[in-house]
Amino acid sequence: MSIPTPLVVPALKRHTATVIVAHGLGDSGAGWMFLAENWRRRNKFDEVSFIFPSAPSIPVTINMGMRMPGWYDILSLSDINQRSEDEAGIKRSMEYFHGLIKQEMDKGIPSNRIVIGGFSQGGAMSLLSGVTSPNKLGGIFGLSCYLLLQNKIREMVPEDNPNKDTPIFMGHGDADPVVRYDWGQRTAGKLQEWGWKVDFKTYQGLPHSADPEEIEDLEAYLRSRIPPLGDKEETSGSL
Template sequence: MGMRMPGWYDILSLSDLDGRQEDEQGIMRSRTVLQGLIDAEIEKGIPAERIVLGGFSQGGAMSLVAGLSYKRKLGGIFGLSCWLLLQGNSKYMDLVKETSNANEKTKVFMGHGDADQVVQYKWGQKTAEILKKEGWDVDFRTYRGLPHSADPEEIDDLEKYLDKQIPPLGDAKLEKESL
């Protein structure tokens, strides 16, 4: 019996990335929840291209799966200290194909510490390599000596990514609101 850490899905194992069991049912359930949250924001009038989905560790892993397989193009997708779910059977690609790969041009930001003791650095690297091979534009950044955590340099890089992906609306927003 593996370690059980309730969250977005049960983590059955954090050992071998390729051969480990995954809680596919839990992952799919969480994907539905996250995509439902995006749908709700769009219904409120937020354009999909101004929505960024991202997270840290388990949240980052979920953001990659839910974001890459979302039906409309998002403003951005990021994952910090995370890995790609459902890659053993390439199930994530089946999910992406169901949406006609709406996010194939969405820039992906990934950050990972090379001293991560929980989610191995090589998992983050491998995830970026797999996504690049599948055609996504992935900016993978390494943070020297960083354990399973975030640091100011990583947050600064993420902020620059967000500013680029969803630039401030500036005066255009003010003009629209005054109409």
């Protein structure tokens, strides 16, 4: 199964941080490049390289087996506590995202200056890949998403749980007809119950999409997690 080469918006100044943004089912990395383009126009995050990976084309069960870009197969739209999951596909994509993080570290970016996040299916993958990462990350975010492998996820977390104190940002519209709002609420609640620090924000009337208010909140979150360093060197975090 071939995964397309990610799209990259390079840092304009000295590269000190990286943000990985994963798209949802049926989309591509190009569909989320507007984030970087918006911030570039406003001279935000000039030290950040943005990576927009694209999922491979796979048969998707809920779409009658039609092929489309997806990080894993979706077998049903039943409740997240009861649904069957494509565990093999989920774990394969998790390893891919762990590999993207490692590639950035190999370029000299400290792990605590790397943020992973995404929307819908990409957000679900980012939450899983973030909390199971063997490296201390700068941040983890998920928009309009839910928890994968919830009965196994704690077994997949490294013993030292390097991201137990990494703040997680979640946003969800309360009018989402695709990924139900209560799925997002329950995901945040479950992660908090297990000890992670989650900031869950609700966007009134928002369907299965992102809006300017949510993007502003995401921008504030990223500013807090990967502030510009200028000429300073960052020495903490894994290398």
